[in-house]
Amino acid sequence: MVVEESKTSSRNTLTDSITSTRITERRHNPDEKIFFDSFKIIKVLGSGAFGRVYKVEKKDTKKIYAMKALKKRNLILKNHLSYAVTEANVLKASNHPFVLGLHYTFQTPFYLYFVLDYCPGGDLAFHLANKGTFTEDEVRFYMAELILSIQYLHERDVIYRDLKPENILIDETGHIKLADFGLSKEGISNGKIARSFCGSPAYLAPEMVNRKGVGKAVDIYGLGVVMYELLAGEPPYYADDIPIMYQNIKKGKMKSIKNISSKAKSLVTVRKLLIEKYKKNIRNY
């Protein structure tokens, strides 16, 4: 689920060659006119508070894409239009192997559309639900790629603010693509903060719960939370009752993860490295 002001809904070494060859190719003809009718809808891939994501085929090239449709009326009613504009801006400006590529944008009277890389591997929340947990090797692999995607955004003064397994997609080669920039924020240089209260309850950072404003450190915390969930099967501070969960988040009260190596336990160290330390550094990161 996502709260706000916001949406509502509760293996190998990374080498330069991977990085340089896997950047999304998006050199489309800028004069080409794109309409809803340019695509054939194949199926629904996911839905959220503002619309749906479809698997589509571009009729002329037969290429497969994901098409995210955002309902303008919902965006306006929930005061979320600026978030959709930011999502488009960040996606347009990004070109990184682990960030979802945007190919086209267009609109109809009722919807805004983003035509995106299609990720046939689904999202990590789906895989977590099937597998329960990931192995430490798998977690190391996904986290390495996720860290690179967040580093890329932070270097451009973009904070992501919505790290959670359902926003991490798996492409056709098994690598990740970070998706869903609906809560991201531009212009957050080191030391700057964004004041909106937004995110999904189980994934909120303490400074968000405390409504103190968040900077880049919010995503460092998010990396820790995702890492914990991939290993443990549920987010670190999870409780059915949201106020209790917020108390857990504020107090840093998490369950220890069973059946993991001592190295990974130093991951409760996730807590020491990524959660407690950031609190001290929050103003100067």
Ligand SMILES: Nc1ncnc2c1ncn2[C@@H]1O[C@H](COP(=O)(O)OP(=O)(O)O)[C@@H](O)[C@H]1O
């Ligand atoms: N490019 C894509 N390829 C495959 N599945 C996708 C793609 N984009 C989104 N999805 C699916 O749709 C879900 C919702 O998309 P997302 O962009 O996160 O929208 P929302 O803002 O509603 O959360 C994702 O969690 C994922 O399961």
Ligand SMILES: [Mg+2]
């Ligand atoms: Mg999402």
